[in-house]
Amino acid sequence: MQSVPVQRPDIREVALESGFVELDEDYDILLRDVCIRAAKSQISQTDTDDSRIIQAVEALDDIDKNVNELSERLFEWYGRYFPELEMTGEELARFISAYGSRANVPEEHVLSEKASTSMGAELSFIDEELLRALANNICSLYDTRRYIENYINTSMGSVAPNLCNITGASLGARLISMAGSLQKLAAFPSSTVQVIGANRALFKHLRSRAPSPKHGIIFNNPAIKNAPWWQRGKLARALASKISLAARTDFYSGELEPSIKEALEKKLEHIRNANPNPPKREPKPQPQGKGGKRTHRGKRKGGKR
Amino acid sequence: MQSVPVQRPDIREVALESGFVELDEDYDILLRDVCIRAAKSQISQTDTDDSRIIQAVEALDDIDKNVNELSERLFEWYGRYFPELEMTGEELARFISAYGSRANVPEEHVLSEKASTSMGAELSFIDEELLRALANNICSLYDTRRYIENYINTSMGSVAPNLCNITGASLGARLISMAGSLQKLAAFPSSTVQVIGANRALFKHLRSRAPSPKHGIIFNNPAIKNAPWWQRGKLARALASKISLAARTDFYSGELEPSIKEALEKKLEHIRNANPNPPKREPKPQPQGKGGKRTHRGKRKGGKR
Numbered sequence: 001m002q003s004v005p006v007q008r009p010d011i012r013e014v015a016l017e018s019g020f021v022e023l024d025e026d027y028d029i030l031l032r033d034v035c036i037r038a039a040k041s042q043i044s045q046t047d048t049d050d051s052r053i054i055q056a057v058e059a060l061d062d063i064d065k066n067v068n069e070l071s072e073r074l075f076e077w078y079g080r081y082f083p084e085l086e087m088t089g090e091e092l093a094r095f096i097s098a099y100g101s102r103a104n105v106p107e108e109h110v111l112s113e114k115a116s117t118s119m120g121a122e123l124s125f126i127d128e129e130l131l132r133a134l135a136n137n138i139c140s141l142y143d144t145r146r147y148i149e150n151y152i153n154t155s156m157g158s159v160a161p162n163l164c165n166i167t168g169a170s171l172g173a174r175l176i177s178m179a180g181s182l183q184k185l186a187a188f189p190s191s192t193v194q195v196i197g198a199n200r201a202l203f204k205h206l207r208s209r210a211p212s213p214k215h216g217i218i219f220n221n222p223a224i225k226n227a228p229w230w231q232r233g234k235l236a237r238a239l240a241s242k243i244s245l246a247a248r249t250d251f252y253s254g255e256l257e258p259s260i261k262e263a264l265e266k267k268l269e270h271i272r273n274a275n276p277n278p279p280k281r282e283p284k285p286q287p288q289g290k291g292g293k294r295t296h297r298g299k300r301k302g303g304k305r
Numbered sequence: 306m307q308s309v310p311v312q313r314p315d316i317r318e319v320a321l322e323s324g325f326v327e328l329d330e331d332y333d334i335l336l337r338d339v340c341i342r343a344a345k346s347q348i349s350q351t352d353t354d355d356s357r358i359i360q361a362v363e364a365l366d367d368i369d370k371n372v373n374e375l376s377e378r379l380f381e382w383y384g385r386y387f388p389e390l391e392m393t394g395e396e397l398a399r400f401i402s403a404y405g406s407r408a409n410v411p412e413e414h415v416l417s418e419k420a421s422t423s424m425g426a427e428l429s430f431i432d433e434e435l436l437r438a439l440a441n442n443i444c445s446l447y448d449t450r451r452y453i454e455n456y457i458n459t460s461m462g463s464v465a466p467n468l469c470n471i472t473g474a475s476l477g478a479r480l481i482s483m484a485g486s487l488q489k490l491a492a493f494p495s496s497t498v499q500v501i502g503a504n505r506a507l508f509k510h511l512r513s514r515a516p517s518p519k520h521g522i523i524f525n526n527p528a529i530k531n532a533p534w535w536q537r538g539k540l541a542r543a544l545a546s547k548i549s550l551a552a553r554t555d556f557y558s559g560e561l562e563p564s565i566k567e568a569l570e571k572k573l574e575h576i577r578n579a580n581p582n583p584p585k586r587e588p589k590p591q592p593q594g595k596g597g598k599r600t601h602r603g604k605r606k607g608g609k610r
Contacts (some may be wrong), residue, residue, distance in 0.1 A: 122349075137449050154542035
């Protein structure tokens, strides 16, 4: 093999054009400097609006998960002292943060009778302080959660107005987060958008004879969630196609196009009117989760015999 | 079959003896009342000192887990704006809570040069507020964690002084928590105490030819942790026997017996002196975790062939 000489661009010219460095006598240091500065500049530019939304959505999920676990712990702990209290989550945390021990519930409070006749143990001062500290932590996590949610709602309106208009801020942000960026979401075919978030069911379908998933996280859109089961597949397909269109409009123009939403409403209405009654053959119950996996394995074994 | 008449105790007598109710003309209501009050009274009495410690230990574990997850999220999120910052966990949360954006790091701070030359993106005001809110949440969770830890240390000294003296408050509390109560821990044979917390390894040993575990959570005691591997099994056995003794003394007398600790120190010293050098045959590397499971399956298959 003969080595062909490669035409290299003059590094001095590149450096001058890049604008990252001044020209310098020392050639090697210059090259290294250009590369580092270029890389640094690219890194700072990765902080786009949609990537901030993605971070916020992921933080929201983390807070949800962790605040739930801490609330469960608080529920179990406080349940020893006031088992009759039928509160969970934020409501319970706010109650403990406000009153602490049962004895502090004022007489005019709706729960005062339950509190005075409770079969729970007496809460000592030091335990009360512990429980209150934990309850306060949980309350402020719920506050932060609400704060981040507002941030997502506000940002989505400016970053992806069409997507936000069609799916709502929360679902739109989640779609961007699962796709990886608004650009990627815009590049997806709408059939992919339809099943984003249904990875398990999709791969089961591709691997075996399981039915294809009809909807991924777009199921959370009320238009699909509240529809009868026989319309859901069709509605999801229509919704996914408009989500794709909206994401592309958002990414390439950024202008709000109310016509997309209007066309979607029309299409959904048409599907609802065209399929008023369930089809005659009941669909087979689709095995979900681990049970389904086992069935699938059984089938394969049967086929081999 | 003939039904034999059962001798029932006179419910009036039981009621009088129980002291929960006054005698009443209405027989049925009385019986129901006695039972309910007796049950309620038993429930309030379940709140013992050791059960409070167990709740605190479990809360501590929950907070640890959740605060770690939230810290990771904060690390990832803030890393976009200040990737050069080599902090994690509480340190990072306190830094963000104090300064927020890189721009706020004062000139005299040790990190001010890193902050001004960072390749991270610019942090907008609203993002800074979000990150600060999350960082504040994490800081107060760390505060609560410390608070609960102090509570456990204080309570252990009065509930189980001997256990605390031998294992330290944290490990002692964890032993009580895993056993279920101080009474249960006192009832365990010391061979069980030795392997509490090594459930996986113990059942693997009982099921197959895996080696028996030498220590469960008592491994966290520095006497075992810092010992060379060939002494650990012997040290763990000696420690477990004294833990059993201490738990029994705590449960039945509650008085601090310094002699237990002295006897333990003597015994440990004796073991260390009797085994100064490693045995000549190197122990086989013991497969741990999932890898081990696979090996075991492979062996069984081999045996069947």
